[in-house]
Amino acid sequence: MKLGVLFSGRGTNLGALIEACKDEDYPAEIAIAISNNPDAEGIAIAEAAGVRVQVINHKEFEDRDTFDAALDATLRDAGVELVCNAGFMRILTSGFVSHWHNRQLNIHPSLLPAFKGLHVHDRVLESGVRLTGATVHFVRDEMDEGPIVAQVAVPVEPDDTVETLTARVLVAEHKIYPMAIRLVADGKARVQGERVVIQGMTESEAGPLYVPALD
Numbered sequence: 001m002k003l004g005v006l007f008s009g010r011g012t013n014l015g016a017l018i019e020a021c022k023d024e025d026y027p028a029e030i031a032i033a034i035s036n037n038p039d040a041e042g043i044a045i046a047e048a049a050g051v052r053v054q055v056i057n058h059k060e061f062e063d064r065d066t067f068d069a070a071l072d073a074t075l076r077d078a079g080v081e082l083v084c085n086a087g088f089m090r091i092l093t094s095g096f097v098s099h100w101h102n103r104q105l106n107i108h109p110s111l112l113p114a115f116k117g118l119h120v121h122d123r124v125l126e127s128g129v130r131l132t133g134a135t136v137h138f139v140r141d142e143m144d145e146g147p148i149v150a151q152v153a154v155p156v157e158p159d160d161t162v163e164t165l166t167a168r169v170l171v172a173e174h175k176i177y178p179m180a181i182r183l184v185a186d187g188k189a190r191v192q193g194e195r196v197v198i199q200g201m202t203e204s205e206a207g208p209l210y211v212p213a214l215d
């Protein structure tokens with residue numbers, strides 16, 4: 001399955017997807033990675049790995065519709081079948097979202113539907129929850145909403161700072177995103193109603209959904 005990865009910054013999830021796709025048995029490949037931010041660190045990660053990367057700077061467009069149209073055209077030209085948002089910091093128009101309905105994933109650093117939006121780890125620490133995590137879900141119009149493909153739980157330690165918690169959750173993100181994409185690419189994760197039904201999952205695919213393997 002041909003992936004189009006959208007990112008805006010650091011690009012560590014892009015890096016994890018690049019690594020996963022190196023495995024011959026992985027059922028997906030990155031056709032193109034696109035950043036809306038010309039200064040994104042992730043651009044260098046893609047270039048170093050020889051992955052096609054393109055900047056589509058939203059500031060050069062009149063409005064969201066024209067930016068999204070350029071994004072859409074570039075993804076289609078590259079033959080993309082599944083769009084994977086990986087730290088993509090732009091709100092997409094409903095036209096774009098409906099075109100890629102059930103063909104666009106997002107990763108969010110919490111156990112959705114808790115802690116949608118930005119500054120997740122600050123709010124997690126303030127709230128005093130003992131468990132947080134990461135979620136991969138299909139994209140819908142509302143931010144951080146949509147059928148959940150996979151979740152991983154991550155403990156919050158008493159002495160955590162935003163930095164330590166971010167780092168621990170990122171380790172889990174880097175495992176769960178490739179795993180969720182594998183389920184979709186293999187046709188094992190299907191949207192029925194507004195829930196994802198998983199069929200024929202192997203034990204190693206099932207494990208990280210519930211118990212983080214953080215080794």
Ligand code: GRF
Pocket residue numbers: 007008009010011012013014042086087088107108109173
């Ligand atoms: C990740 O925490 C992801 O869940 C969120 O944005 C962050 C992107 O990090 N959507 P990176 O650019 O992949 O390092």
